[in-house]
Amino acid sequence: MRPSHPPLPTPSFAGQDILSVSQFDRTKLDYIFGVAHEMRVLVERFGGADLLQGKILANLFYEPSTRTSSSFMAAMMRLGGQVIPINNVQYSSVSKGESLPDTIRTLESYADVIVLRHPEVGAAATAARYAAKPVINAGDGVGEHPTQALLDLFTIVEELGQADGLTITMVGDLKYGRTVHSLTKLLVNYNVTFRFVSPEILRMPDDVLDVVRGTGHTYDEVESLPDAIAASDVLYVTRIQRERFTDLAVYDRVKDLYVVDEELLTQAKEQMIVMHPLPRVGEISYGVDDDPRAAYFRQMRNGMYIRMALLASVLGRA
Amino acid sequence: MRPSHPPLPTPSFAGQDILSVSQFDRTKLDYIFGVAHEMRVLVERFGGADLLQGKILANLFYEPSTRTSSSFMAAMMRLGGQVIPINNVQYSSVSKGESLPDTIRTLESYADVIVLRHPEVGAAATAARYAAKPVINAGDGVGEHPTQALLDLFTIVEELGQADGLTITMVGDLKYGRTVHSLTKLLVNYNVTFRFVSPEILRMPDDVLDVVRGTGHTYDEVESLPDAIAASDVLYVTRIQRERFTDLAVYDRVKDLYVVDEELLTQAKEQMIVMHPLPRVGEISYGVDDDPRAAYFRQMRNGMYIRMALLASVLGRA
Amino acid sequence: MRPSHPPLPTPSFAGQDILSVSQFDRTKLDYIFGVAHEMRVLVERFGGADLLQGKILANLFYEPSTRTSSSFMAAMMRLGGQVIPINNVQYSSVSKGESLPDTIRTLESYADVIVLRHPEVGAAATAARYAAKPVINAGDGVGEHPTQALLDLFTIVEELGQADGLTITMVGDLKYGRTVHSLTKLLVNYNVTFRFVSPEILRMPDDVLDVVRGTGHTYDEVESLPDAIAASDVLYVTRIQRERFTDLAVYDRVKDLYVVDEELLTQAKEQMIVMHPLPRVGEISYGVDDDPRAAYFRQMRNGMYIRMALLASVLGRA
Numbered sequence: 001m002r003p004s005h006p007p008l009p010t011p012s013f014a015g016q017d018i019l020s021v022s023q024f025d026r027t028k029l030d031y032i033f034g035v036a037h038e039m040r041v042l043v044e045r046f047g048g049a050d051l052l053q054g055k056i057l058a059n060l061f062y063e064p065s066t067r068t069s070s071s072f073m074a075a076m077m078r079l080g081g082q083v084i085p086i087n088n089v090q091y092s093s094v095s096k097g098e099s100l101p102d103t104i105r106t107l108e109s110y111a112d113v114i115v116l117r118h119p120e121v122g123a124a125a126t127a128a129r130y131a132a133k134p135v136i137n138a139g140d141g142v143g144e145h146p147t148q149a150l151l152d153l154f155t156i157v158e159e160l161g162q163a164d165g166l167t168i169t170m171v172g173d174l175k176y177g178r179t180v181h182s183l184t185k186l187l188v189n190y191n192v193t194f195r196f197v198s199p200e201i202l203r204m205p206d207d208v209l210d211v212v213r214g215t216g217h218t219y220d221e222v223e224s225l226p227d228a229i230a231a232s233d234v235l236y237v238t239r240i241q242r243e244r245f246t247d248l249a250v251y252d253r254v255k256d257l258y259v260v261d262e263e264l265l266t267q268a269k270e271q272m273i274v275m276h277p278l279p280r281v282g283e284i285s286y287g288v289d290d291d292p293r294a295a296y297f298r299q300m301r302n303g304m305y306i307r308m309a310l311l312a313s314v315l316g317r318a
Numbered sequence: 319m320r321p322s323h324p325p326l327p328t329p330s331f332a333g334q335d336i337l338s339v340s341q342f343d344r345t346k347l348d349y350i351f352g353v354a355h356e357m358r359v360l361v362e363r364f365g366g367a368d369l370l371q372g373k374i375l376a377n378l379f380y381e382p383s384t385r386t387s388s389s390f391m392a393a394m395m396r397l398g399g400q401v402i403p404i405n406n407v408q409y410s411s412v413s414k415g416e417s418l419p420d421t422i423r424t425l426e427s428y429a430d431v432i433v434l435r436h437p438e439v440g441a442a443a444t445a446a447r448y449a450a451k452p453v454i455n456a457g458d459g460v461g462e463h464p465t466q467a468l469l470d471l472f473t474i475v476e477e478l479g480q481a482d483g484l485t486i487t488m489v490g491d492l493k494y495g496r497t498v499h500s501l502t503k504l505l506v507n508y509n510v511t512f513r514f515v516s517p518e519i520l521r522m523p524d525d526v527l528d529v530v531r532g533t534g535h536t537y538d539e540v541e542s543l544p545d546a547i548a549a550s551d552v553l554y555v556t557r558i559q560r561e562r563f564t565d566l567a568v569y570d571r572v573k574d575l576y577v578v579d580e581e582l583l584t585q586a587k588e589q590m591i592v593m594h595p596l597p598r599v600g601e602i603s604y605g606v607d608d609d610p611r612a613a614y615f616r617q618m619r620n621g622m623y624i625r626m627a628l629l630a631s632v633l634g635r636a
Numbered sequence: 637m638r639p640s641h642p643p644l645p646t647p648s649f650a651g652q653d654i655l656s657v658s659q660f661d662r663t664k665l666d667y668i669f670g671v672a673h674e675m676r677v678l679v680e681r682f683g684g685a686d687l688l689q690g691k692i693l694a695n696l697f698y699e700p701s702t703r704t705s706s707s708f709m710a711a712m713m714r715l716g717g718q719v720i721p722i723n724n725v726q727y728s729s730v731s732k733g734e735s736l737p738d739t740i741r742t743l744e745s746y747a748d749v750i751v752l753r754h755p756e757v758g759a760a761a762t763a764a765r766y767a768a769k770p771v772i773n774a775g776d777g778v779g780e781h782p783t784q785a786l787l788d789l790f791t792i793v794e795e796l797g798q799a800d801g802l803t804i805t806m807v808g809d810l811k812y813g814r815t816v817h818s819l820t821k822l823l824v825n826y827n828v829t830f831r832f833v834s835p836e837i838l839r840m841p842d843d844v845l846d847v848v849r850g851t852g853h854t855y856d857e858v859e860s861l862p863d864a865i866a867a868s869d870v871l872y873v874t875r876i877q878r879e880r881f882t883d884l885a886v887y888d889r890v891k892d893l894y895v896v897d898e899e900l901l902t903q904a905k906e907q908m909i910v911m912h913p914l915p916r917v918g919e920i921s922y923g924v925d926d927d928p929r930a931a932y933f934r935q936m937r938n939g940m941y942i943r944m945a946l947l948a949s950v951l952g953r954a
Binding site: 046047048064066067070071073074077078082085087088278279280281286297298300301304 | 372373400402404407
């Protein structure tokens with residue numbers, strides 16, 4: 001089935017929680033990307049498969065995220081499973097003061113796997129400590145959002161064949177952007193070169209740069225996107241969010257610094273890709289959408305494949 | 319399977335969007351009503367069918383509508399498909415400023431078909447322009463709500479055998495009532511006589527009357543419901559909504575003008591039907607519910623059959 | 637299949653509504669607990685069954701209850717059925733003034749069975765009067781919540797083999813606690829001894845005590861939990877809710893009167909069980925969770941089995 005992978009040993013995620021990108025080494029990444037690619041083939045040929053028929057996902061979102069919750073729902077459904085969607089929990093038993101562990105232990109008595117989005121750092125780890133069933137972290141505040149990082153890296157591998165040898169340029173809010181921190185931590189498993197493009201006040205934090213340096217990777221930091229574009233194999237664009245700024249004058253100065261448009265792309269490689277975690281608000285112009293290098297909608301679809309792979313894996317069916 | 323229809327050519331809706339009643343000519347109406355009738359038989363005999371197994375509907379409602387969203391969900395489920403319900407989107411990625419096209423392109427990367435309810439006229443058309451997957455308009459503000467009009471007309475055909483030759487009486491708020499406008503535009507495909515019953519200030523608008531006249535149909539406009547009831551084959555009742563009036567004194571004068579009750583029905587034909595898009599608030603008395611001519615709950619059920627027919631058709635399975 | 641039950645006659649719930657615990661005599665309780673036990677075996681061995689494939693549940697919640705709504709959803713899904721979740725209805729057609737009967741008659745035109753949670757006493761009975769399809773009461777305000785009482789009693793039977801001969805201790809808010817009232821009314825079908833532990837102002841109401849006395853059962857009322865624990869086979873703990881008190885000084889005096897902790901359990905029998913309808917807020921300490929006598933999470937799971945049994949029964953598949 002997967003001749004490109006060594007036959008033994010295969011990493012097993014059965015019964016495990018998915019809480020952090022730090023759980024994934026190169027072997028596990030290869031494995032989960034192999035399964036995700038198979039999921040893509042299954043969906044493109046047959047629409048899905050029945051691997052998780054009879055299984056139930058509790059999709060527990062303490063804060064709204066249409067994109068992520070829909071992606072997990074679709075992933076479960078395309079594998080033949082069913083989903084209990086739980087939104088707006090703040091108005092429900094939680095508002096009566098119930099603790100997260102009790103909510104989790106209740107839900108696992110109904111479901112086979114729990115996906116949790118929660119505004120507090122560490123919530124997914126807490127949930128996993130109390131749950132006997134697998135818990136998948138769908139974002140815990142400014143903490144982690146591992147499936148986002150996995151789908152980002154999977155997109156690079158699917159689009160460009162492999163990550164090794166690539167120049168990865170990240171642009172925008174590198175200080176607060178959780179996605180670029182997690183993706184960087186995954187990318188150090190590969191032989192890549194980093195370019196970080198941001199205004200001085202939104203530079204990549206030292207702890208992330210330490211990881212890059214500590215693993216022997218080279219990087220540079222620049223403020224000008226046009227200077228960085230030509231050498232890039234991947235241009236990962238993030239949004240500069242107004243709510244990060246106490247001084248709106250500062251926000252106004254940086255918010256439109258980086259706009260990826262058709263003119264910028266004339267200086268880019270033919271084979272590069274433009275990525276974005278979405279939603280975007282002007283940092284990629286709509287004219288770029290029809291360029292074959294615009295990978296952000298395919299990136300969304302890859303999110304479903306990664307989540308299919310993770311759900312099937314933790315439930316012991318992949 | 320459908321001996322009453324000519325074998326060739328069959329209209330195909332595969333891959334198409336359902337945005338407006340203006341897409342439907344007599345041939346297409348006959349086709350979709352034929353499929354909807356088959357759906358009715360399937361549901362009554364077997365509860366449903368597996369035509370859409372493995373397919374996913376993204377049910378995207380930017381404003382609440384329990385009736386319509388539940389009807390589409392049931393339609394998808396009775397065909398073996400699954401549904402991602404997306405409500406309260408205003409609190410989600412949309413509130414982060416995402417555009418409708420980006421939301422649609424994200425959802426179509428997960429789902430096979432999108433149903434959209436949106437408060438702005440033209441939203442469904444915009445969505446359809448960006449989506450590669452079929453989009454079905456479930457109401458775009460004061461614009462269109464084509465599945466409502468189709469289920470209304472389907473109800474007339476199912477209940478009375480055919481629409482040709484009937485006298486169709488519409489009563490209530492004919493000025494703002496979106497349903498009566500759309501139904502009228504569909505009915506001009508048939509040989510019907512129209513009676514419009516409303517107070518002067520809530521008369522059928524000229525653009526709709528132009529369609530009636532332009533297609534050579536006769537109509538009359540009266541203010542008295544008792545005068546109109548005896549000749550009616552269909553009595554289509556609408557609600558006069560308080561929120562349409564800036565002057566509440568005017569509302570108070572007209573709100574209870576038309577009440578369909580058991581006494582009124584003594585003057586009606588034995589074979590006529592009373593319809594209402596629901597919800598009702600007093601314009602049809604509860605005593606009428608047990609009259610066999612009260613068709614409004616069967617009308618609800620026909621909505622499910624029409625939506626089953628449309629979903630199966632646009633997904634190439636009917 | 638069920639050799640422990642007399643072969644004839646079997647009670648049939650097909651097409652019936654589940655509105656009140658008063659519908660259940662000993663024969664019906666035995667029957668539904670037999671089916672629920674089979675459901676448990678099915679889920680533990682196979683994850684579920686396909687008894688309700690093609691069936692649709694309309695899960696109509698006029699007030700939020702994550703626990704109960706999720707439990708019904710899981711129950712339907714584990715039987716192969718599908719669920720239309722309808723929450724926040726107050727913002728929908730209901731807010732346009734639609735009556736409950738019209739909402740119910742609309743939903744039953746889409747679904748095969750309706751579960752209703754509503755803040756008003758008698759709402760489920762009203763719904764059932766208008767619906768041709770089965771209605772299951774999932775709580776009507778301070779009225780009834782029969783599936784809660786059934787799962788409570790089922791838990792006692794599953795955990796301890798039978799209810800006859802047991803001493804049942806209920807502790808906390810016995811005045812306003814709907815669950816203890818309903819459970820008591822079910823338990824009088826068995827040969828049990830009651831102990832009611834509460835502060836004077838939260839004593840079990842006279843109408844419930846009348847039922848206990850009228851069926852020839854003995855009970856005592858005490859204020860001290862340590863005095864009552866040693867003889868208890870079942871300790872049913874309820875929460876004392878702040879919102880019941882107009883005088884918060886009174887609430888502060890009683891709120892922490894009863895805390896079940898590891899020390900208290902040293903005085904309890906080896907084979908007893910601790911139950912709680914959840915959510916809890918401090919009345920059972922977390923240290924108790926790992927004690928095998930802590931039955932409250934198994935109780936949650938039993939809720940799913942009871943609801944599976946009821947759904948299968950009213951739909952004629954059990």
